[in-house]
Amino acid sequence: MKNMFLFIEDCSKTFELLLEKDISVSRQQEVRSFFTRFTMDGIGTMSNLKSDGKDKVKIDVDDSLLIAQCFIFFAAGFETSATTASFLLYELAKDQKSQERARQEIRDWLHKRDGRLVYECVTELPFLEQCMDETLRLYPVLGVITREVSDSYRFADGLSVERGLRVHLPVFHLHRNPKYFPEPDAFRPERFAPENKHNIHPYTYMPFGEGPRLCIGMRFAKMQVMAGLVTILKKYRVELAENMPRTIEFEPKSIVTSSKHGIKLNFTALEERGV
Numbered sequence: 001m002k003n004m005f006l007f008i009e010d011c012s013k014t015f016e017l018l019l020e021k022d023i024s025v026s027r028q029q030e031v032r033s034f035f036t037r038f039t040m041d042g043i044g045t046m047s048n049l050k051s052d053g054k055d056k057v058k059i060d061v062d063d064s065l066l067i068a069q070c071f072i073f074f075a076a077g078f079e080t081s082a083t084t085a086s087f088l089l090y091e092l093a094k095d096q097k098s099q100e101r102a103r104q105e106i107r108d109w110l111h112k113r114d115g116r117l118v119y120e121c122v123t124e125l126p127f128l129e130q131c132m133d134e135t136l137r138l139y140p141v142l143g144v145i146t147r148e149v150s151d152s153y154r155f156a157d158g159l160s161v162e163r164g165l166r167v168h169l170p171v172f173h174l175h176r177n178p179k180y181f182p183e184p185d186a187f188r189p190e191r192f193a194p195e196n197k198h199n200i201h202p203y204t205y206m207p208f209g210e211g212p213r214l215c216i217g218m219r220f221a222k223m224q225v226m227a228g229l230v231t232i233l234k235k236y237r238v239e240l241a242e243n244m245p246r247t248i249e250f251e252p253k254s255i256v257t258s259s260k261h262g263i264k265l266n267f268t269a270l271e272e273r274g275v
């Protein structure tokens with residue numbers, strides 16, 4: 001924990017320098033006005049959701065708040081997507097048939113798009129998207145999501161939760177529960193195929209969270225992971241490196257789901273093999 005705070009302090013200093021020194025004055029003003037608007041919109045929405053718009057939240061938008069926004073966007077947006085892309089490549093390295101199917105889909109799509117990588121990769125590569133959804137099931141970046149009860153509530157079965165209670169939602173456990181996902185440890189992209197997707201029980205699959213505090217960067221994340229995968233798979237065959245286990249052991253101290261052994265893969269340029 002101490003290391004994490006030192007890391008946050010380091011990052012804050014870096015963002016402070018970026019904001020203060022490394023960008024021109026007009027750019028600084030642009031960045032400030034963007035984050036001020038974004039923060040105020042966000043806070044406005046949050047206060048409305050929590051209090052039905054009755055309470056007004058007043059908050060000073062100072063440098064620390066702006067730096068915190070930069071930091072959270074960087075922290076929440078970088079490691080999460082990189083981890084997902086790594087686990088996805090790891091699963092495709094183990095499942096060459098799915099890798100070849102994804103590559104063929106990418107090649108056909110690039111052919112239709114004159115070789116250009118465009119935003120539509122998010123919606124026009126259904127099999128690759130299924131592979132990403134299945135990867136996020138096996139390796140949800142946040143294995144547990146926490147909520148605080150804002151109003152005491154009694155469920156139909158009699159269970160009561162009091163205001164202020166912290167509830168930890170076991171996302172990883174739900175994703176790997178055989179009751180909801182048969183053979184839960186197997187990588188099966190077809191679970192997310194259009195004809196099967198509707199069988200997924202609501203709230204048993206939530207890699208981006210759920211409700212009003214759902215991941216704000218979900219679409220952006222999908223775009224950058226898909227774009228990265230298109231760029232890699234069109235050129236390289238990915239295989240497990242020697243000694244890379246076929247089952248991941250997780251790093252128990254990590255906040256985000258991460259592998260104890262790292263993820264070691266071999267990339268072979270396809271031209272070299274004459275593919």
Ligand code: HEM
Pocket residue numbers: 072073076077078080081084140141142145146206207208209210211212213214215216217218220221222225
């Ligand atoms: C594969 C990539 C990503 C995954 C799996 C992921 C997952 C999550 C999850 C599980 C949460 C908590 C949601 C909840 O409590 O219900 C969250 C929150 C958040 N994410 Fe992401 N995320 C990803 C990428 C990104 C990106 C790219 C950004 C920004 C550029 C981002 C920004 C945020 C922010 C700001 C929050 C806090 C939202 C709030 O509290 O209202 N995330 N994310």
